[in-house]
Amino acid sequence: MSDQKKKEEKAKRLAEQLRANLARRKSQARARRAGEGDARRDGIKAAKAEDKK
Template sequence: MKPKSSASSETAANLDRKKRLAEELRANLQKRKAQARSRRTGEADSRPEGIAAAAGQSETDG
């Protein structure tokens, strides 16, 4: 019995998943590059992420 090639045995769901993961990876890479550029120029990141954003507070709240 001849084994199936991986390309022909993949389902549409697997292909959709791979496509989605590739897009997420690309978006993550772009975000990391933007962070690196902002750190290199000495500017602060303007992302509302992290502990302060999760708690619903701004960083200036004490």
Template sequence: MADDKKAAKTREDRLAEQLRANLARRKEQTRSRRQGEADLRREGVAVEGGAAANEDE
């Protein structure tokens, strides 16, 4: 019975640690996106004849 509580506690600790690590990664990812330049890729899918890809040209 005591081993079950210890195992559950260990699992809870492990999950909490993983959650904190995930949150830290997501925060870092958000920070890096804010600091970066805007994405200059064209939007949309190129179609035969280039109509969608060349709308702004």
């Protein structure tokens, strides 16, 4: 396999990983805005609503 072909495949793999990471982070941000906790066991806890007086 040529060096150019290897570089193109690596760039394609990295682009796919970047898109997957971005989608995951956007999903996490949406969940935080909605007040839901992370689905992962080690994730963040849901934000608690503050009592208004």
